Amino acid sequence: MTLLRIQNVMSNELAKRAFFSRPPEPPFEFLLNDPTDSIFIGITKLFKVPFTWTFASLTNPHLAIVGITGAGKSFLIKTFLIRASYIWNTNAIIIDWAGEYKAWVRQSGGTVVSLAKGDFINIMDLSGMKPLDRTKQIMNSFDILTDISNYPEQRRLTAEAIEQSYLNAGFDIANPPDPKKDAPTIKDVVALLEEKLEENTYQYPAELENAIYRLRQFSREGEDFFAKKSTIDLGKLSTSGLVSIDLSGLPDEQFRAMAALFILQTLKEKMRAEGWSASKGLKAIIVLDEAWKIAGDDRSDAVMIVREGRKYQFGLIVASQNPTDINEAIFSNVGTTIMLRVRFEKFMNYLQGSLNFSQFIRSEISKFGVGQAAIDMSFHTSVQFPDIFILDKVVGEIPLDMYTITVAEILNQDELNNTAIQKEYTFSKMEMNSKLVEINLGSGIIEKVFKEMDAKSGLVDIRLLVQALIRDNVNKDLILEFLRSIGISDILITRIFTFIT
Numbered sequence: 001m002t003l004l005r006i007q008n009v010m011s012n013e014l015a016k017r018a019f020f021s022r023p024p025e026p027p028f029e030f031l032l033n034d035p036t037d038s039i040f041i042g043i044t045k046l047f048k049v050p051f052t053w054t055f056a057s058l059t060n061p062h063l064a065i066v067g068i069t070g071a072g073k074s075f076l077i078k079t080f081l082i083r084a085s086y087i088w089n090t091n092a093i094i095i096d097w098a099g100e101y102k103a104w105v106r107q108s109g110g111t112v113v114s115l116a117k118g119d120f121i122n123i124m125d126l127s128g129m130k131p132l133d134r135t136k137q138i139m140n141s142f143d144i145l146t147d148i149s150n151y152p153e154q155r156r157l158t159a160e161a162i163e164q165s166y167l168n169a170g171f172d173i174a175n176p177p178d179p180k181k182d183a184p185t186i187k188d189v190v191a192l193l194e195e196k197l198e199e200n201t202y203q204y205p206a207e208l209e210n211a212i213y214r215l216r217q218f219s220r221e222g223e224d225f226f227a228k229k230s231t232i233d234l235g236k237l238s239t240s241g242l243v244s245i246d247l248s249g250l251p252d253e254q255f256r257a258m259a260a261l262f263i264l265q266t267l268k269e270k271m272r273a274e275g276w277s278a279s280k281g282l283k284a285i286i287v288l289d290e291a292w293k294i295a296g297d298d299r300s301d302a303v304m305i306v307r308e309g310r311k312y313q314f315g316l317i318v319a320s321q322n323p324t325d326i327n328e329a330i331f332s333n334v335g336t337t338i339m340l341r342v343r344f345e346k347f348m349n350y351l352q353g354s355l356n357f358s359q360f361i362r363s364e365i366s367k368f369g370v371g372q373a374a375i376d377m378s379f380h381t382s383v384q385f386p387d388i389f390i391l392d393k394v395v396g397e398i399p400l401d402m403y404t405i406t407v408a409e410i411l412n413q414d415e416l417n418n419t420a421i422q423k424e425y426t427f428s429k430m431e432m433n434s435k436l437v438e439i440n441l442g443s444g445i446i447e448k449v450f451k452e453m454d455a456k457s458g459l460v461d462i463r464l465l466v467q468a469l470i471r472d473n474v475n476k477d478l479i480l481e482f483l484r485s486i487g488i489s490d491i492l493i494t495r496i497f498t499f500i501t
């Protein structure tokens with residue numbers, strides 16, 4: 001009798017009820033997966049179902065995350081990486097454009113590789129790859145980042161010199177390398193081309209000069225970040241837990257993009273070489289946050305990883321404030337798209353056009369608060385329900401309580417390269433608090449200082465911190481005492497004050 005009554009209500013009454021005019025959610029069994037084999041993200045808005053993410057029924061494990069600044073993209077990424085590591089032991093490699101993940105990675109026990117601030121990569125390193133293949137990759141990066149493809153003769157000369165440098169260093173260019181041998185660097189390549197120029201027998205000396213000029217920008221003293229022996233073992237990147245490659249110390253976008261492309265290439269090769277093994281979950285996740293130059297180009301390995309990652313259990317997370325910066329081959333192929341708050345009509349049109357969602361969802365997305373999200377999943381079998389739904393809020397890990405003060409910006413290049421000089425000082429909130437209390441700051445000011453540091457995700461330039469203290473009328477002697485107490489040398493303290501006064 002009861003059953004009959006329920007069925008009755010189901011068929012007649014429910015259809016008339018308001019929530020059928022609102023977008024329903026995918027059925028329960030598609031949202032709530034085995035908690036030992038999926039990642040909890042948050043609670044759905046409509047039926048309050050805990051949503052746990054897995055890629056088992058999706059076209060692939062890749063994610064695109066879009067949303068305006070402050071919407072919660074990085075917070076979601078951090079939450080996702082931590083839980084993936086708990087559940088599947090997933091390794092993560094963050095290509096950290098602006099250095100915004102550094103403090104968090106340290107706090108989480110991960111490794112930070114600070115390029116140009118003590119860490120270097122030799123872009124000619126092979127990590128098990130044949131020199132011929134690495135040469136092609138280096139040329140591919142030059143194609144993406146420079147206009148060398150418009151100058152075929154320069155391109156040919158460069159590729160030839162790279163191969164020749166491998167030969168000269170004793171490598172067999174068509175075979176996997178002897179791991180004990182040191183790879184040559186771009187400096188060797190430049191030297192070869194210069195020798196050729198001096199011989200004065202080459203038909204087009206201007207082409208040769210231009211090829212040398214292009215390469216020199218990566219080998220010049222002080223800017224030779226990619227032309228020195230690597231300080232990290234690139235072959236181990238995808239098996240080292242949580243790693244952030246901090247690119248913020250490199251001088252410009254071109255250098256940052258060069259490093260990012262190189263790392264992606266290395267990871268892609270590693271992924272292919274490791275082959276497929278039927279382990280649970282994801283082996284590694286690569287994060288590209290605001291790396292538009294890398295995520296936008298058709299020739300970037302990011303596209304290749306999206307195409308092939310599934311079978312190797314490698315996932316890519318691409319995040320951006322601007323969805324049109326993400327290459328279409330990536331955007332239209334990721335298994336999961338997460339839309340946090342989006343404001344611009346142009347971006348909204350693009351999202352609605354490619355994901356085909358309702359006006360209702362559109363208006364919700366434009367009103368989202370921090371952490372609210374619409375999620376679109378592509379299932380690999382056709383499904384009879386709308387594949388987009390709304391999360392009340394991304395439920396994250398406990399907020400950060402580590403603070404890192406960086407002095408890198410006031411160091412000169414020699415000091416930056418010197419590994420003995422400390423560039424960053426990391427403290428827990430308690431330690432930081434007691435240091436501020438020690439110099440007799442009132443709790444109002446201390447609170448303000450923490451607020452300023454929180455606004456920078458816990459990573460602050462020493463000058464900003466000192467400026468904030470001066471603004472709050474803190475006595476200069478007390479500031480001095482504070483700087484000494486955190487371990488900054490008197491030479492640097494003097495420099496800090498000359499920078500800001």
Ligand SMILES: Nc1ncnc2c1ncn2[C@@H]1O[C@H](COP(=O)(O)OP(=O)(O)OP(=O)(O)O)[C@@H](O)[C@H]1O
Nearest residue numbers: 068069070071072073074075076370371394395396
């Ligand atoms: N789901 C959430 N729950 C609680 N706090 C959140 C959530 N999402 C974001 N926040 C907080 O909001 C602030 C901004 O978030 P976040 O840094 O992730 O933004 P973003 O989208 O990465 O911005 P940007 O594009 O500027 O990098 C942070 O202080 C973060 O801790």
Ligand SMILES: [Mg+2]
Nearest residue numbers: 073074075289
């Ligand atoms: Mg961010």
